Amino acid sequence: MPFTVATWNINSVRLRASLVERLLREEAPDVLCLQECKCPIEKLPLEIFHALGYLHVVARGQKGYNGVAILSRLPIQDVGEQDFATLGHARHVAARLENGVTIHNFYVPAGGDIPDRELNVKFGQKLDYLTGMRDWFHAERPEKAILVGDLNIAPREDDVWSHKQLLKIVSHTPVEVEHLADVQDSGNWVDITRQDIPSGQLYSWWSYRAADWDAADKGRRLDHIWATQDIANAGHSSRILRPVRGWDQPSDHAPVFASFDL
Template identity: 80%
Template sequence: MPFTLATWNINSVRLRAPIVAKLMKEEAPDILCLQECKSPVEKIPTEMFANLGYTHMIARGQKGYNGVAIFSKQPIEEVGVHDFAKLGHARHIAGRLENGVTIHNFYVPAGGDVPDREVNEKFGQKLDYLTEMRDWCRDEAPSKSILVGDLNIAPREDDVWSHKQLLKVVSHTPIEVEHLNDVMEAGGWADVTRADIPEGQLYSWWSYRARDWDAADKGRRLDHIWASPDIANAAHSSRILRPARGWEKPSDHAPVFASFDL
């Protein structure tokens, strides 16, 4: 059952419902995973999305913050949530498709502005969250699984506009990259996007602070699609929909896509 999946930090699903609908109409992924929905589940505009063919949804909501949701054209069954680092945040949800594939949708903490857990509690929470993700991967040994989401780390030198200038900036510090690589190694995960696009600068996020984000192009690849080793070879056709960053009232993230022949 081949399918195409997209992941997108939407930065408020209600505020940006029109561009979610635009993506559903124009790109029509079979499954759309959203992060930072910033909405209680009951206030997500599900009727709008169901009218576009996305009749199945599983979600964890939170008023004004965080929040993850999976919209699907195919039946999907919720199979669990994790509250890593015991933050009490809506940052993970897992769903299983009828073909047995489990999709884990994550929104990893951003980590604040200062990359020092001694002076920045949020940075410590981020590292603790990633450590517990690593332990979960090690204990569960995920199989027939896809992990997606805003992981809030750009791991490779060519995942940021300037490796040298961002080495001390949260999202690209060596300790964060090390923690993310530990998660990947513990689960045997394959970075689907970079397997398909192995070379060159690649970004999925551009700051709102830039006067002209497209011209400045100071991006980072914070959004990821991973596959467990048993299905990694089934993934193909990865892409990042950069133009979506320029849509009306955009998120600061662009959607990331991959297809799977399963």
């Protein structure tokens, strides 16, 4: 069963419901995973999704911040969530397709501005969250699984606009990259985006602070699609929809897509 998965940090699904609707109409992924929905489950604009054929929704929400949702045209089963680092945040939810593939949708903590856990509680929470992910996947040994989301780390030198200038900036520091690599190793995850696009600068996020984000092009690849090794070879057609960052009142993230023949 071939299917396409997309992941997008929407930065308020209610504020940008029309953008989600546009993406679903124009690109029609079979599964769309959203992060930073910023609303409780009962406030999700489900009528918009249902009208477009996305009748299956698995979500976890909070008022005003965090929140993750999986929208699907294919039947899915809710298979729970994990509260890594016991933060009490809606940052993970998982669903299983009828073909047995489990999709994990993550919103990893951003980590604040100072890359020092002694000076910045949020940075420590981020590292602890990643450690929790590592330990869980090491224990669970996932198979036939896809992991997507805003992982808030750009791991490779060509995942940022300037490796040298961002080495001490949260999202690209060596300690974060090491923690993310540990998560990847613990679950035998394969970075599908980089499997398909192995070289070259690649970004999925551009700051709101830039007067002209497109011209400045100081981006980072914070949004990811991974798959376990047993199905990684079925992944293909990876792409990042950069033009979406230029839509009216956009999220600062662009959607990331991949297809799987399973």
